[in-house]
Amino acid sequence: MKIKNFAMLAGIAGLLSACGGSSIVEPADLNEQRVFFAFNSSEISDESRDNLLGQALYMKNHEDVKIQIAGNCDERGSTEYNLALGARRANAAKDVLVNDGIDPARISTISYGKERPLVQGTGEEVWKYNRNATTTVK
Numbered sequence: 001m002k003i004k005n006f007a008m009l010a011g012i013a014g015l016l017s018a019c020g021g022s023s024i025v026e027p028a029d030l031n032e033q034r035v036f037f038a039f040n041s042s043e044i045s046d047e048s049r050d051n052l053l054g055q056a057l058y059m060k061n062h063e064d065v066k067i068q069i070a071g072n073c074d075e076r077g078s079t080e081y082n083l084a085l086g087a088r089r090a091n092a093a094k095d096v097l098v099n100d101g102i103d104p105a106r107i108s109t110i111s112y113g114k115e116r117p118l119v120q121g122t123g124e125e126v127w128k129y130n131r132n133a134t135t136t137v138k
Helices: 002-019 046-061 079-099 124-130
Strands: 033-036 067-072 107-113 132-137
Touching (some): 079 107
């Protein structure tokens, strides 16, 4: 019996080590928390998911906090296209929080499209920072 339990524990330990350590960290403040996106995408990366789960942890520990998530894009594409993409990015970020148990009534979204770049300039080294969803406490 002891050997069977040991084998089961060893299997679980192996599975946990294969998954890697968790990088979910509760931020000290939610203002100006950002997750970034690939070009022409609203898909949440693993790194962004961990950031958002940290934000959800903050919201669970501060039940009075309400936030707004703003979707942003780089300068390429039409104004209309980027407003729609920014909305998809903000909603994708919101979905992670809601799926982790945060009341959707505590989260509003807005899209600024390409109208509020985080970094001025042109080229991929600038654009990668402008493709984001930014959290602000309301």
